[in-house]
Amino acid sequence: MVQGIYEDIAGTLRSHGLQVTSQRILIYDYLIHTREHPSAQQVFEDVFESLPGISKATVYNTLEVLSNHGLIQKININSGVTRYDGDTSVHSHLICTHCHRIIDYFDDSFLGLRVPENLWNGFEVKRTCVIFYGVCDSCREELAAQAKEKRKARKDCVVPFKRDLKQVDAWLTVKTKG
Amino acid sequence: MVQGIYEDIAGTLRSHGLQVTSQRILIYDYLIHTREHPSAQQVFEDVFESLPGISKATVYNTLEVLSNHGLIQKININSGVTRYDGDTSVHSHLICTHCHRIIDYFDDSFLGLRVPENLWNGFEVKRTCVIFYGVCDSCREELAAQAKEKRKARKDCVVPFKRDLKQVDAWLTVKTKG
DNA sequence: CTCTAATTTTAGAATGATTATAAGATATCA
Protein backbone atom coordinates (compact mmCIF):
# COMPACT_ATOMS: atom_id res chain seq x y z
CA MET A 1 0.00 0.00 0.00
CA VAL A 2 2.71 2.41 1.01
CA GLN A 3 4.94 1.51 -1.86
CA GLY A 4 2.13 1.45 -4.37
CA ILE A 5 1.87 5.22 -4.53
CA TYR A 6 5.39 5.68 -5.79
CA GLU A 7 5.75 2.45 -7.74
CA ASP A 8 5.11 4.10 -11.07
CA ILE A 9 7.30 7.12 -10.41
CA ALA A 10 10.23 5.03 -9.23
CA GLY A 11 9.85 2.76 -12.23
CA THR A 12 9.81 5.71 -14.56
CA LEU A 13 12.94 7.15 -13.00
CA ARG A 14 14.73 3.81 -13.23
CA SER A 15 13.68 3.29 -16.81
CA HIS A 16 15.47 6.52 -17.60
CA GLY A 17 18.61 5.41 -15.83
CA LEU A 18 18.05 7.73 -12.92
CA GLN A 19 18.60 6.86 -9.29
CA VAL A 20 15.52 6.87 -7.11
CA THR A 21 15.61 9.39 -4.29
CA SER A 22 12.93 10.80 -2.04
CA GLN A 23 13.62 14.27 -3.45
CA ARG A 24 13.04 13.17 -7.02
CA ILE A 25 9.97 11.17 -6.15
CA LEU A 26 8.35 14.05 -4.29
CA ILE A 27 9.18 16.66 -6.92
CA TYR A 28 8.01 14.53 -9.83
CA ASP A 29 4.92 13.43 -7.94
CA TYR A 30 4.12 17.03 -7.13
CA LEU A 31 4.51 18.18 -10.72
CA ILE A 32 2.36 15.37 -12.06
CA HIS A 33 -0.52 16.19 -9.78
CA THR A 34 -0.59 19.96 -9.73
CA ARG A 35 -2.19 22.05 -12.44
CA GLU A 36 -0.45 25.24 -11.45
CA HIS A 37 2.57 25.11 -13.76
CA PRO A 38 4.75 26.20 -10.83
CA SER A 39 8.10 27.97 -10.82
CA ALA A 40 11.19 26.43 -9.25
CA GLN A 41 10.57 28.57 -6.19
CA GLN A 42 7.00 27.29 -5.90
CA VAL A 43 8.15 23.70 -6.28
CA PHE A 44 10.72 24.31 -3.56
CA GLU A 45 8.22 25.81 -1.15
CA ASP A 46 5.55 23.17 -1.66
CA VAL A 47 7.86 20.17 -1.58
CA PHE A 48 9.61 21.67 1.44
CA GLU A 49 6.43 21.00 3.41
CA SER A 50 6.81 17.27 2.88
CA LEU A 51 10.59 17.28 3.01
CA PRO A 52 11.95 20.06 5.22
CA GLY A 53 15.63 20.57 4.54
CA ILE A 54 15.48 19.98 0.82
CA SER A 55 17.82 22.35 -0.95
CA LYS A 56 16.83 24.76 -3.67
CA ALA A 57 19.81 23.52 -5.65
CA THR A 58 18.31 20.04 -5.59
CA VAL A 59 15.05 21.40 -6.90
CA TYR A 60 16.84 23.08 -9.80
CA ASN A 61 18.97 19.99 -10.44
CA THR A 62 15.98 17.68 -10.41
CA LEU A 63 13.88 19.92 -12.61
CA GLU A 64 16.74 20.04 -15.09
CA VAL A 65 17.21 16.27 -15.04
CA LEU A 66 13.51 15.52 -15.42
CA SER A 67 13.27 18.07 -18.20
CA ASN A 68 16.27 16.65 -20.05
CA HIS A 69 14.68 13.21 -19.94
CA GLY A 70 11.40 14.51 -21.28
CA LEU A 71 9.51 13.69 -18.10
CA ILE A 72 8.46 17.29 -17.55
CA GLN A 73 8.56 20.40 -19.71
CA LYS A 74 9.76 23.94 -19.23
CA ILE A 75 7.57 26.90 -20.03
CA ASN A 76 9.06 30.34 -20.62
CA ILE A 77 6.86 33.38 -20.34
CA ASN A 78 7.39 37.12 -20.18
CA SER A 79 8.16 37.21 -16.48
CA GLY A 80 11.77 36.21 -16.03
CA VAL A 81 10.98 32.94 -14.29
CA THR A 82 10.78 29.50 -15.82
CA ARG A 83 7.67 27.47 -15.14
CA TYR A 84 7.37 23.70 -15.12
CA ASP A 85 4.68 21.35 -16.36
CA GLY A 86 4.41 17.70 -15.34
CA ASP A 87 2.03 17.11 -18.24
CA THR A 88 4.09 16.28 -21.32
CA SER A 89 1.14 15.45 -23.51
CA VAL A 90 0.61 17.73 -26.50
CA HIS A 91 -1.36 20.72 -25.37
CA SER A 92 -1.29 24.50 -25.51
CA HIS A 93 -1.38 27.17 -22.85
CA LEU A 94 -3.39 30.25 -22.11
CA ILE A 95 -1.11 32.66 -20.28
CA CYS A 96 -2.47 35.63 -18.40
CA THR A 97 -0.16 38.59 -18.95
CA HIS A 98 -1.35 40.13 -15.72
CA CYS A 99 -1.18 37.41 -13.07
CA HIS A 100 0.99 35.01 -15.10
CA ARG A 101 -1.41 32.16 -14.55
CA ILE A 102 -0.99 29.33 -17.02
CA ILE A 103 -4.08 27.40 -18.05
CA ASP A 104 -4.02 24.19 -20.03
CA TYR A 105 -5.76 24.31 -23.36
CA PHE A 106 -6.61 21.18 -25.31
CA ASP A 107 -7.98 21.54 -28.81
CA ASP A 108 -7.96 18.57 -31.13
CA SER A 109 -9.07 20.65 -34.08
CA PHE A 110 -5.72 22.23 -34.76
CA LEU A 111 -3.38 19.60 -33.38
CA GLY A 112 -2.84 18.17 -36.82
CA LEU A 113 -2.16 21.57 -38.32
CA ARG A 114 0.52 22.63 -35.91
CA VAL A 115 3.51 21.31 -37.76
CA PRO A 116 3.28 22.57 -41.33
CA GLU A 117 6.20 20.53 -42.60
CA ASN A 118 9.05 18.70 -41.01
CA LEU A 119 11.76 20.41 -42.98
CA TRP A 120 11.70 24.05 -43.98
CA ASN A 121 14.72 25.75 -45.51
CA GLY A 122 16.88 23.19 -43.77
CA PHE A 123 15.25 23.77 -40.41
CA GLU A 124 14.10 20.58 -38.76
CA VAL A 125 11.09 21.11 -36.51
CA LYS A 126 11.16 19.04 -33.35
CA ARG A 127 8.43 20.57 -31.27
CA THR A 128 5.66 23.07 -31.86
CA CYS A 129 4.56 25.44 -29.17
CA VAL A 130 1.32 27.40 -29.24
CA ILE A 131 0.70 30.03 -26.59
CA PHE A 132 -2.32 32.26 -26.23
CA TYR A 133 -1.54 35.44 -24.32
CA GLY A 134 -4.38 37.36 -22.80
CA VAL A 135 -6.18 38.23 -19.60
CA CYS A 136 -7.78 35.63 -17.42
CA ASP A 137 -11.26 35.78 -15.98
CA SER A 138 -10.44 36.94 -12.48
CA CYS A 139 -7.86 39.49 -13.59
CA ARG A 140 -10.27 41.17 -15.89
CA GLU A 141 -12.89 41.54 -13.19
CA GLU A 142 -10.81 42.71 -10.29
CA LEU A 143 -7.07 43.07 -9.93
CA ALA A 144 -7.21 43.30 -6.16
CA ALA A 145 -8.56 39.76 -5.76
CA GLN A 146 -5.40 38.26 -7.26
CA ALA A 147 -3.82 36.61 -4.26
CA LYS A 148 -7.09 35.23 -2.98
CA GLU A 149 -7.89 33.74 -6.36
CA LYS A 150 -4.54 32.02 -6.57
CA ARG A 151 -4.95 30.39 -3.19
CA LYS A 152 -8.39 29.21 -4.11
CA ALA A 153 -7.16 27.71 -7.38
CA ARG A 154 -4.53 25.74 -5.51
CA LYS A 155 -7.12 24.48 -3.02
CA ASP A 156 -9.28 23.25 -5.88
CA CYS A 157 -6.65 20.82 -7.05
CA VAL A 158 -7.97 17.25 -7.17
CA VAL A 159 -4.90 15.72 -5.50
CA PRO A 160 -3.58 16.96 -2.16
CA PHE A 161 -0.10 18.40 -2.39
CA LYS A 162 1.27 17.43 0.99
CA ARG A 163 2.84 14.03 1.17
CA ASP A 164 4.24 12.22 4.15
CA LEU A 165 7.97 11.73 3.95
CA LYS A 166 7.66 8.64 6.13
CA GLN A 167 5.66 7.01 3.38
CA VAL A 168 8.46 7.66 0.95
CA ASP A 169 11.14 6.39 3.31
CA ALA A 170 9.13 3.32 4.17
CA TRP A 171 8.61 2.60 0.56
CA LEU A 172 12.25 3.11 -0.30
CA THR A 173 13.28 0.80 2.52
CA VAL A 174 10.91 -1.94 1.45
CA LYS A 175 12.09 -1.55 -2.12
CA THR A 176 15.73 -1.79 -1.12
CA LYS A 177 15.30 -4.91 0.98
CA GLY A 178 13.05 -6.66 -1.47
CA MET B 1 20.34 65.83 -34.66
CA VAL B 2 17.18 64.58 -36.38
CA GLN B 3 17.74 64.34 -40.13
CA GLY B 4 15.46 63.54 -43.04
CA ILE B 5 16.04 59.80 -43.07
CA TYR B 6 14.64 59.55 -39.58
CA GLU B 7 11.52 61.66 -40.15
CA ASP B 8 9.34 58.58 -40.30
CA ILE B 9 10.74 57.16 -37.10
CA ALA B 10 10.52 60.51 -35.33
CA GLY B 11 6.94 60.86 -36.50
CA THR B 12 6.08 57.41 -35.22
CA LEU B 13 7.57 58.17 -31.84
CA ARG B 14 5.72 61.48 -31.62
CA SER B 15 2.44 59.87 -32.63
CA HIS B 16 2.83 57.65 -29.60
CA GLY B 17 3.44 60.58 -27.31
CA LEU B 18 7.12 59.80 -26.96
CA GLN B 19 9.91 62.33 -27.00
CA VAL B 20 12.31 62.03 -29.88
CA THR B 21 15.89 61.30 -28.90
CA SER B 22 18.86 60.09 -30.88
CA GLN B 23 19.00 56.97 -28.71
CA ARG B 24 15.40 56.01 -29.47
CA ILE B 25 15.76 56.72 -33.16
CA LEU B 26 18.89 54.63 -33.52
CA ILE B 27 17.54 51.70 -31.50
CA TYR B 28 14.21 51.64 -33.30
CA ASP B 29 15.87 52.09 -36.68
CA TYR B 30 18.25 49.26 -35.89
CA LEU B 31 15.47 46.89 -34.85
CA ILE B 32 13.40 47.67 -37.91
CA HIS B 33 16.20 46.84 -40.29
CA THR B 34 17.82 43.78 -38.73
CA ARG B 35 16.46 40.26 -39.06
CA GLU B 36 18.55 38.89 -36.25
CA HIS B 37 16.03 39.18 -33.40
CA PRO B 38 18.80 40.53 -31.15
CA SER B 39 19.08 40.52 -27.39
CA ALA B 40 19.38 43.73 -25.39
CA GLN B 41 23.12 43.13 -25.20
CA GLN B 42 23.34 42.81 -28.98
CA VAL B 43 21.29 45.96 -29.47
CA PHE B 44 23.61 47.77 -27.08
CA GLU B 45 26.77 46.63 -28.84
CA ASP B 46 25.53 47.41 -32.34
CA VAL B 47 23.99 50.78 -31.55
CA PHE B 48 27.08 51.68 -29.54
CA GLU B 49 28.99 51.81 -32.83
CA SER B 50 26.80 54.66 -34.03
CA LEU B 51 26.44 56.29 -30.65
CA PRO B 52 29.42 55.66 -28.40
CA GLY B 53 28.54 56.42 -24.82
CA ILE B 54 24.98 55.15 -24.94
CA SER B 55 24.10 53.43 -21.71
CA LYS B 56 22.85 49.90 -21.37
CA ALA B 57 20.15 51.23 -19.07
CA THR B 58 18.91 53.39 -21.93
CA VAL B 59 18.78 50.38 -24.20
CA TYR B 60 16.65 48.52 -21.68
CA ASN B 61 14.47 51.57 -21.05
CA THR B 62 13.93 52.17 -24.74
CA LEU B 63 13.20 48.53 -25.54
CA GLU B 64 10.63 48.53 -22.75
CA VAL B 65 9.01 51.74 -23.95
CA LEU B 66 8.87 50.64 -27.60
CA SER B 67 7.51 47.28 -26.57
CA ASN B 68 4.82 48.81 -24.36
CA HIS B 69 3.70 50.96 -27.29
CA GLY B 70 3.53 47.97 -29.62
CA LEU B 71 6.30 49.27 -31.85
CA ILE B 72 8.45 46.21 -31.28
CA GLN B 73 7.81 42.82 -29.72
CA LYS B 74 9.57 40.71 -27.15
CA ILE B 75 10.40 37.09 -27.82
CA ASN B 76 10.93 34.66 -24.98
CA ILE B 77 12.90 31.53 -25.67
CA ASN B 78 14.31 28.81 -23.46
CA SER B 79 17.59 30.58 -22.80
CA GLY B 80 17.10 33.18 -20.13
CA VAL B 81 17.56 36.19 -22.38
CA THR B 82 14.80 38.20 -23.99
CA ARG B 83 15.04 38.81 -27.72
CA TYR B 84 13.50 41.71 -29.62
CA ASP B 85 11.79 41.93 -32.99
CA GLY B 86 11.19 45.16 -34.88
CA ASP B 87 8.70 43.36 -37.11
CA THR B 88 5.31 43.50 -35.43
CA SER B 89 3.43 41.93 -38.30
CA VAL B 90 1.80 38.58 -37.60
CA HIS B 91 4.36 35.87 -38.11
CA SER B 92 5.84 32.85 -36.36
CA HIS B 93 9.37 31.88 -35.45
CA LEU B 94 11.61 28.91 -35.93
CA ILE B 95 13.95 28.76 -32.96
CA CYS B 96 17.09 26.65 -33.03
CA THR B 97 17.53 25.02 -29.65
CA HIS B 98 21.24 24.64 -30.34
CA CYS B 99 22.49 28.10 -31.44
CA HIS B 100 19.35 30.04 -30.43
CA ARG B 101 18.97 31.54 -33.85
CA ILE B 102 15.49 32.88 -34.56
CA ILE B 103 14.15 32.65 -38.09
CA ASP B 104 10.99 34.35 -39.31
CA TYR B 105 8.30 32.04 -40.59
CA PHE B 106 5.34 33.23 -42.59
CA ASP B 107 2.61 30.73 -43.37
CA ASP B 108 -0.81 31.92 -44.46
CA SER B 109 -2.27 28.41 -44.26
CA PHE B 110 -2.59 28.33 -40.50
CA LEU B 111 -2.94 32.01 -39.74
CA GLY B 112 -6.72 31.70 -39.64
CA LEU B 113 -6.56 28.72 -37.33
CA ARG B 114 -4.39 30.29 -34.69
CA VAL B 115 -7.07 31.83 -32.55
CA PRO B 116 -9.75 29.20 -31.95
CA GLU B 117 -12.07 31.54 -30.12
CA ASN B 118 -11.67 34.93 -28.57
CA LEU B 119 -13.13 33.97 -25.25
CA TRP B 120 -12.59 30.64 -23.59
CA ASN B 121 -13.68 29.93 -20.06
CA GLY B 122 -13.52 33.64 -19.35
CA PHE B 123 -10.02 33.95 -20.77
CA GLU B 124 -9.72 36.71 -23.33
CA VAL B 125 -7.10 35.96 -25.95
CA LYS B 126 -5.14 39.03 -27.03
CA ARG B 127 -2.27 37.55 -28.94
CA THR B 128 -1.38 34.12 -30.29
CA CYS B 129 2.19 32.96 -30.42
CA VAL B 130 3.38 30.00 -32.47
CA ILE B 131 6.95 28.83 -32.08
CA PHE B 132 8.62 25.94 -33.82
CA TYR B 133 11.56 24.59 -31.86
CA GLY B 134 14.12 22.54 -33.70
CA VAL B 135 17.59 22.51 -35.21
CA CYS B 136 18.68 24.92 -37.90
CA ASP B 137 20.51 24.00 -41.07
CA SER B 138 24.04 24.86 -40.01
CA CYS B 139 23.62 23.35 -36.56
CA ARG B 140 22.36 20.07 -37.98
CA GLU B 141 25.46 19.87 -40.18
CA GLU B 142 27.62 20.67 -37.19
CA LEU B 143 25.93 18.06 -35.03
CA ALA B 144 26.20 15.52 -37.84
CA ALA B 145 29.90 16.24 -38.15
CA GLN B 146 30.32 15.79 -34.42
CA ALA B 147 28.52 12.46 -34.51
CA LYS B 148 30.74 11.43 -37.42
CA GLU B 149 33.82 12.37 -35.40
CA LYS B 150 32.58 10.28 -32.54
CA ARG B 151 32.05 7.30 -34.79
CA LYS B 152 35.47 7.79 -36.32
CA ALA B 153 37.10 8.00 -32.90
CA ARG B 154 35.48 4.75 -31.94
CA LYS B 155 36.68 3.18 -35.16
CA ASP B 156 40.21 4.41 -34.63
CA CYS B 157 40.36 2.95 -31.17
CA VAL B 158 43.52 0.84 -30.88
CA VAL B 159 42.06 -1.59 -28.38
CA PRO B 160 41.05 -4.81 -30.13
CA PHE B 161 37.37 -5.44 -30.50
CA LYS B 162 37.48 -8.93 -29.05
CA ARG B 163 38.44 -8.89 -25.39
CA ASP B 164 40.03 -11.51 -23.23
CA LEU B 165 37.94 -11.87 -20.11
CA LYS B 166 41.05 -12.39 -17.99
CA GLN B 167 42.51 -9.14 -19.31
CA VAL B 168 39.36 -7.31 -18.36
CA ASP B 169 39.37 -8.76 -14.88
CA ALA B 170 43.00 -7.82 -14.41
CA TRP B 171 42.37 -4.31 -15.63
CA LEU B 172 39.37 -3.90 -13.36
CA THR B 173 41.41 -5.07 -10.37
CA VAL B 174 44.20 -2.61 -11.07
CA LYS B 175 41.66 0.15 -11.63
CA THR B 176 39.95 -0.65 -8.34
CA LYS B 177 43.11 -0.72 -6.27
CA GLY B 178 44.61 2.38 -7.85
C1' DC C 1 15.63 82.63 -29.20
C1' DT C 2 15.23 81.87 -24.09
C1' DC C 3 13.44 79.95 -20.13
C1' DT C 4 11.23 76.33 -17.57
C1' DA C 5 9.21 72.07 -16.46
C1' DA C 6 8.89 67.53 -17.69
C1' DT C 7 11.12 63.79 -19.56
C1' DT C 8 15.10 61.10 -20.67
C1' DT C 9 19.77 59.49 -20.17
C1' DT C 10 23.40 57.87 -17.53
C1' DA C 11 26.71 55.19 -14.34
C1' DG C 12 26.63 52.43 -10.95
C1' DA C 13 24.31 49.81 -7.37
C1' DA C 14 20.80 46.41 -6.35
C1' DT C 15 17.97 42.63 -7.39
C1' DG C 16 16.74 38.01 -8.27
C1' DA C 17 16.70 33.79 -10.80
C1' DT C 18 19.76 30.43 -12.08
C1' DT C 19 24.27 27.94 -12.21
C1' DA C 20 28.75 26.37 -10.38
C1' DT C 21 31.46 24.31 -6.70
C1' DA C 22 33.10 21.02 -3.62
C1' DA C 23 32.31 18.37 0.45
C1' DG C 24 29.33 15.11 2.53
C1' DA C 25 25.39 11.70 2.00
C1' DT C 26 23.05 8.18 -0.43
C1' DA C 27 21.75 4.63 -3.94
C1' DT C 28 23.07 0.88 -6.49
C1' DC C 29 25.00 -3.50 -7.45
C1' DA C 30 27.60 -7.56 -6.77
Place this chain on the structure above:
DNA sequence: TGATATCTTATAATCATTCTAAAATTAGAG
Protein backbone atom coordinates in the same frame (compact mmCIF):
# COMPACT_ATOMS: atom_id res chain seq x y z
C1' DT D 1 28.27 -5.56 3.24
C1' DG D 2 31.54 -2.63 0.81
C1' DA D 3 33.01 -0.12 -3.23
C1' DT D 4 31.78 3.25 -6.35
C1' DA D 5 29.13 6.19 -8.94
C1' DT D 6 25.64 9.34 -8.30
C1' DC D 7 23.03 12.64 -5.74
C1' DT D 8 22.24 16.30 -2.30
C1' DT D 9 23.48 20.28 0.02
C1' DA D 10 25.15 25.00 1.48
C1' DT D 11 27.32 28.51 -0.35
C1' DA D 12 29.39 31.38 -3.69
C1' DA D 13 29.30 33.10 -8.30
C1' DT D 14 27.06 34.61 -12.44
C1' DC D 15 24.45 37.41 -15.24
C1' DA D 16 20.31 39.53 -17.24
C1' DT D 17 17.48 42.94 -15.79
C1' DT D 18 15.75 46.70 -12.76
C1' DC D 19 16.44 50.55 -9.66
C1' DT D 20 18.41 55.05 -8.23
C1' DA D 21 19.38 59.76 -8.26
C1' DA D 22 21.96 63.17 -10.49
C1' DA D 23 22.92 65.36 -14.95
C1' DA D 24 21.45 66.22 -19.61
C1' DT D 25 18.07 66.93 -23.01
C1' DT D 26 13.52 67.78 -25.01
C1' DA D 27 9.29 70.28 -25.90
C1' DG D 28 6.51 74.06 -25.58
C1' DA D 29 5.32 78.76 -24.03
C1' DG D 30 6.56 83.43 -24.05
